[in-house]
Amino acid sequence: MSKKISKIGVMTSGGDAPGMNAAIRSVVRTCAYHNIECVGIYRGYEGMMDGDFKLLTARSVNHIIHTGGTVLKSARSAEFKTKEGRKKAHSNLIKEGIDALVLIGGDGTFTGGLIFNNEFNFPIIGIPGTIDNDIYGTNFTIGYDTAINTVVEAIDKIRDTASSHKRLFFVEVMGRDVGHIALNAGVGAGAEEILIPEEDLGLDRLVESLKRSKASGKSSSIVVVAEGDKIGKNVFELKDYIDENMPEYDVRVSVLGHMQRGGSPSCFDRVLASRMGVKAVESLLEGKTNYMVGILDNKMELTSLDKAVKGKSEINMELLRVSDIMTT
Numbered sequence: 083m084s085k086k087i088s089k090i091g092v093m094t095s096g097g098d099a100p101g102m103n104a105a106i107r108s109v110v111r112t113c114a115y116h117n118i119e120c121v122g123i124y125r126g127y128e129g130m131m132d133g134d135f136k137l138l139t140a141r142s143v144n145h146i147i148h149t150g151g152t153v154l155k156s157a158r159s160a161e162f163k164t165k166e167g168r169k170k171a172h173s174n175l176i177k178e179g180i181d182a183l184v185l186i187g188g189d190g191t192f193t194g195g196l197i198f199n200n201e202f203n204f205p206i207i208g209i210p211g212t213i214d215n216d217i218y219g220t221n222f223t224i225g226y227d228t229a230i231n232t233v234v235e236a237i238d239k240i241r242d243t244a245s246s247h248k249r250l251f252f253v254e255v256m257g258r259d260v261g262h263i264a265l266n267a268g269v270g271a272g273a274e275e276i277l278i279p280e281e282d283l284g285l286d287r288l289v290e291s292l293k294r295s296k297a298s299g300k301s302s303s304i305v306v307v308a309e310g311d312k313i314g315k316n317v318f319e320l321k322d323y324i325d326e327n328m329p330e331y332d333v334r335v336s337v338l339g340h341m342q343r344g345g346s347p348s349c350f351d352r353v354l355a356s357r358m359g360v361k362a363v364e365s366l367l368e369g370k371t372n373y374m375v376g377i378l379d380n381k382m383e384l385t386s387l388d389k390a391v392k393g394k395s396e397i398n399m400e401l402l403r404v405s406d407i408m409t410t
Contacts, residue, residue, distance in 0.1 A: 108359020
């Protein structure tokens with residue numbers, strides 16, 4: 083029979099994502115609803131090893147649902163990758179009387195949690211918080227919706243300048259391994275081309291596509307580029323290639339960078355984070371461990387952490403076709 087849980091620790095780790103604070107709030111208030119204690123672990127695994135803990139109450143998470151970033155802070159930890167570091171973290175959790183953990187983050191966070199659970203049989207539930215939407219077992223990760231809306235808003239503003247000066251803009255967005263942000267924001271912003279890691283457009287095809295756009299009467303163009311796109315070494319190499327092969331274009335580059343991670347979370351991300359927090363705590367209270375909470379067909383579901391880490395999120399092929407049609 084599993085040990086009764088009376089105190090849960092919650093932490094954020096890896097890159098921050100809008101909606102993480104809403105998830106923290108949900109975990110804390112669900113604990114309060116079930117009359118168990120909740121401890122905030124600051125700076126992720128680094129704080130776990132340092133014993134950087136603080137008891138959180140329903141009132142201590144007032145007024146954070148609308149804020150970006152993470153009030154618990156985040157940090158990457160080389161020491162936690164060592165057995166000695168993990169032993170130190172486990173010892174601190176036991177001293178604090180923490181019985182289980184809710185981990186908010188991405189695949190790196192979940193990988194650390196899996197190893198920790200295997201070594202110490204410590205109950206863990208993961209909540210996917212990453213703007214890249216690259217976690218298997220959920221249709222949406224916390225922060226993704228806010229990020230694509232941030233990107234669309236930025237591209238709308240860039241298009242004003244592109245149209246005024248008859249320019250071609252390459253807009254680089256986050257997405258080292260997957261193109262979810264680029265594809266969805268590109269369709270939403272009406273981009274002429276979208277370059278993603280999953281589809282190698284090729285330089286020649288890109289030039290042909292831009293020539294067709296020019297011939298159809300378009301005087302300016304927006305090309306959205308995921309940072310992991312394989313066509314060139316980087317977006318500036320793409321610019322140089324177009325400069326050489328299409329001198330009629332005035333080519334500019336805009337790298338949106340970390341602005342995509344910031345800002346107040348959208349309503350969708352706030353609601354998603356709230357639902358995931360409730361599911362995470364109640365799953366632990368039901369004796370479940372080594373799972374990630376996800377949303378599939380608008381229902382809260384559990385996927386094993388092992389599958390969440392090893393699985394691959396798929397790009398929406400229908401949206402790729404929609405993109406091709408819209409660039410006609």
